[in-house]
Amino acid sequence: MTPAPLTVSRVFKAPIALVWAVHTDPKHQAKWLSPDNPEGYLSKLDFRVGGTHHYGAPGPDGAIMYGTQTFREIVPMKKVVLVQSFADKDGNIAPHPMAPTWPREILSTTDYEDLGNGTTRMAVTWVPFNATTVEEATFEGARAGMQGGWDHQFGQIEAYLAGL
Amino acid sequence: MTDQLSLTLAALADPTRRAMLLRLAAGTATVNELGAPFTLSQPAISKHIKVLERAGLISRGRLAQTRPCRLEPGKLLELNDFMDHFRVVTEQQMDQLETYLSELQAKGTEK
Numbered sequence: 001m002t003p004a005p006l007t008v009s010r011v012f013k014a015p016i017a018l019v020w021a022v023h024t025d026p027k028h029q030a031k032w033l034s035p036d037n038p039e040g041y042l043s044k045l046d047f048r049v050g051g052t053h054h055y056g057a058p059g060p061d062g063a064i065m066y067g068t069q070t071f072r073e074i075v076p077m078k079k080v081v082l083v084q085s086f087a088d089k090d091g092n093i094a095p096h097p098m099a100p101t102w103p104r105e106i107l108s109t110t111d112y113e114d115l116g117n118g119t120t121r122m123a124v125t126w127v128p129f130n131a132t133t134v135e136e137a138t139f140e141g142a143r144a145g146m147q148g149g150w151d152h153q154f155g156q157i158e159a160y161l162a163g164l
Numbered sequence: 165m166t167d168q169l170s171l172t173l174a175a176l177a178d179p180t181r182r183a184m185l186l187r188l189a190a191g192t193a194t195v196n197e198l199g200a201p202f203t204l205s206q207p208a209i210s211k212h213i214k215v216l217e218r219a220g221l222i223s224r225g226r227l228a229q230t231r232p233c234r235l236e237p238g239k240l241l242e243l244n245d246f247m248d249h250f251r252v253v254t255e256q257q258m259d260q261l262e263t264y265l266s267e268l269q270a271k272g273t274e275k
Contacts, residue, residue, distance in 0.1 A: 010261075032265075130200065
């Protein structure tokens with residue numbers, strides 16, 4: 001069973017060159033990924049195919065969440081394909097802090113599309129990479145919880161829980 | 165390594181089991197009632213119910229022979245926390261990026 005992808009997309013009122021720069025440059029990343037504490041954002045980037053990005057962003061509780069990315073395809077202002085993992089402070093791949101059977105590696109594809117009039121669509125698509133059956137099931141459960149209309153139906157269950 | 169959250173997520177990976185949970189959000193149901201909407205064999209229905217029960221998402225009553233199924237809130241609440249966390253790392257990052265882009269552009273026009 002190949003799990004269905006998880007996709008998040010957004011249309012930004014900004015030209016594609018700016019969206020690309022802001023999304024891929026660590027100096028910008030610090031400002032939007034860690035808006036309350038940009039100085040706390042740590043980044044070691046080697047932005048080329050085969051290169052890696054080891055980063056750490058402070059969470060709401062102050063604890064730093066580390067991640068690592070390995071770039072597989074870079075087409076400026078068009079597409080970035082990378083393998084994404086949670087990591088420790090030294091850049092070693094680590095399990096998801098809340099769900100240990102979350103896939104260790106996620107293949108992430110970001111597509112950038114110029115919609116004209118200074119607007120840009122960015123779509124991020126995730127699928128498990130080199131995943132075990134258990135990891136795929138964990139991913140599929142989370143995907144189903146967020147997409148496919150089930151997130152709305154989930155409201156029914158929340159309403160039920162609220163009434164207990 | 166099967167922690168509780170992973171069991172819960174794996175149980176949700178199947179559309180039949182998700183439909184069963186939604187049915188139970190409307191109230192308790194017997195195994196027959198839960199299986200009625202599906203063209204599945206009785207053993208297949210039982211297996212789905214066992215997975216939900218093992219994941220702690222439902223419990224079985226001791227009442228009579230029907231042993232009605234009911235939704236168990238605890239695991240669903242834990243799952244909700246995970247989903248919230250998930251939305252934070254996806255949608256909220258998009259929000260932050262959007263805010264930053266509009267701030268940058270506002271600064272650009274001030275100059």
